[in-house]
Amino acid sequence: MSFITRINMSILAAVISATLLGTMIDSVRAADKISVAVIPIADCAPIYLGKAKSFFLNHGLDVDLSTAGGGAMIIPGVLSGQVQMGFSNVTSLLIAQDKGLRFIGLAPGAASSGVRGQDFSAIIAPDDSPISSAKDFENKTIAVNTLNNIGDISIRAGVRAAGGDPAKVKFIEVPFPDVPPAISDHRLEAAWVVEPFLTIALSRGAKVVNWNLIEVAPKMMIAVYFTSEKYAKENPDIVKRFKAALIESLVYADAHPDEIRAIIPTFTRISPEIAAKITLPKWPAELNRQSTQVIADLALKDGMINKKANISALLP
């Protein structure tokens, strides 16, 4: 090998390594930082798994996940721009839209399985309760975590479907974690509960009376990831990449329940033993506009919203 060739080779090597270094720096630089507010519940596991699997980094996104106690904290955060994206219950977004706030749903957050006996959400009653179907909810008081939301909407839908009068059902607000002890002590007649408290309650003297989400619509989409219309308009590229990475995460999550169960205890306080037992929600890749339309119609009928919801604006 001549001296010249050797110099050429080393120049070539230098150029190649510089280029490689350059692309590496570029890809690090290109990673846009976004913060996403989620809730520490099993429903949000896919975004944690997707982050761990670098799905977001592969789309040039450096996602910072923070947890909030509930959607009531996340909606103002997205509105004011403290976080760019959030996880929210669909009904809360419909109510926000009705109040004139402009949000856009990007991808499903979680959905019902649509299969009775295998869903993450149910109305439960004490084992020995005379309540055995949604028809029996008439003249009873049922606990929901938040009044005027999907809890009471779905319970009324169940009563209607069973041929009862939904106006005869009374509701009180009880947070999910308080439901299992209240049911086993007979302090509540019936209550809406979701995982992990459904599994906990069923192991301690409760029975399922009604699979409430299935009463609303088949495979009802309960939550979505969303951003503000303003942010989506100003950052169409970031939103597009976030959506793509999120959908990858959802598809992966739905196909790998074991990995989901393993990641749940890392961002929630659900123990690995309980995480192994709970019924997971479904994570479809497609936004469910039909079920959202049904929720919007029921919300209008029940007076939670005042005008017809614009589903194509919320879920474009």
Place this chain on the structure above:
Amino acid sequence: MPAKPAHGRVHLGARSLAWLEGFGGLVGLALLLEMAPRAGLVSPHYLPPFSAMIVALFEEMKSAVFWIALGATMRAWAIGFIISVATGTVIGILIGSSNILRMLTRSTIEFLRPIPSVALIPLAVLLFGSQIESTLILVVYASFWQVLIQVLYGVQDVDPVARETALSYGLGPWAQIRYVTWPTTLPYLMTGVRLAAAVSLILAVTSEVAIGSQGLGKEISDTQAGGAVAIMYAYVIVAGIIGVILNLLARALERWVLAWHPSMRLHIVEAGE
């Protein structure tokens, strides 16, 4: 004449007795918490025995999460407490020293003071989301009044003769504050400091529970949401222990700062007799 025990020894004895009583109360509470679930009075699923809480606490103390949460709460407490004490003292002395200012602000203070700090949660969330600033708004709003009101009372308590004397000796406004107002106000201020130390902790933890800003309160709400009952109580116990420690520190500070004050000297004499 019967021999009187030396002052110091009785003083120490009375104090250690008080300690023993306080400690005894805690042991009793721990025993009750241990026995109630074991005797089936409450479901151990939802109120685990005290020993289970302590085991959970030691487990939790091995994780970084615990120390980060503890650090976050103490940071919010310290910043909020210092802001409240500093602003409460300065504004209190300013308003208290001027009759006009006192009259002008009285109705405003009486209107703002009773507003519960937690009523500001929606505002704090809108402004700062679940960041430390939200916690600070609640902490400062609650603690500031504790200090301000005490300082206002303290400033008004200045002995008129002392004030007149200072005037006739030609003391300037600054010297008047330093030599007349300040010594009178200090015992009141220390009461405000003690109240603010406790109130700041209460509000720091409350806002972490309600808003979800980092800290012990967020761990309490997350463990509740995850059904991790024993760990949740472990965090509640930690919050309680911190409250006790802060109160002891505030009392020690009060004794140290006011060692010269007649009220403190009287205390020692009384204990000695």
